[in-house]
Amino acid sequence: MHAPLRSIALTLSAISTLALAAQVSAAPTDRQREFAYAMMTCHHHAALMQKYFHGDIPARVPQRAHYSELASTAAGKKYVADHIDSHALREDAVQQLDQLLRSKNYKDLSPQEREEHMGATWTHIIGTCNEVAAKPPAAGTSKK
DSSP: OHHHHHHHHHHHHHHHHHHHHHHHHHSOOHHHHHHHHHHHHHHHHHHHHHHHTTTOOOTTSOOOOOHHHHHHHHHOHHHHHHHTTOHHHHHHHHHHHHHHHTTSOGGGSOHHHHHHHHHHHHHHHHHHHHHHHTSOOOTTOSOO
């Protein structure tokens, strides 16, 4: 009777070890997490832009990449699900936008100049996001 219990215990131990090894090997690298963070921030930029333009994004603004999908591909769906709705990510996106908008004194601009400045700002943000998106990290290229 002890032999079957021992065999079951060894089997369960081996399964647990394999599951833990799979989790460790599946953990994103630093580079993958950095890329995912950038893509999730870009996801929030795209959401802010969508709201600003009420869904009618000007043609001069580049087409958005699928930032959340790129983040998931790089760092895993669970990692992205655990982080994408964080206040810190949204705040980073808003701060980046604010800094770019403040490159001109908004109060001194005419309504048309304001719209041009907003369009140029979104063009810059989405263009930059797309440049980063075009260079995803290779799988397993850096250590955790």
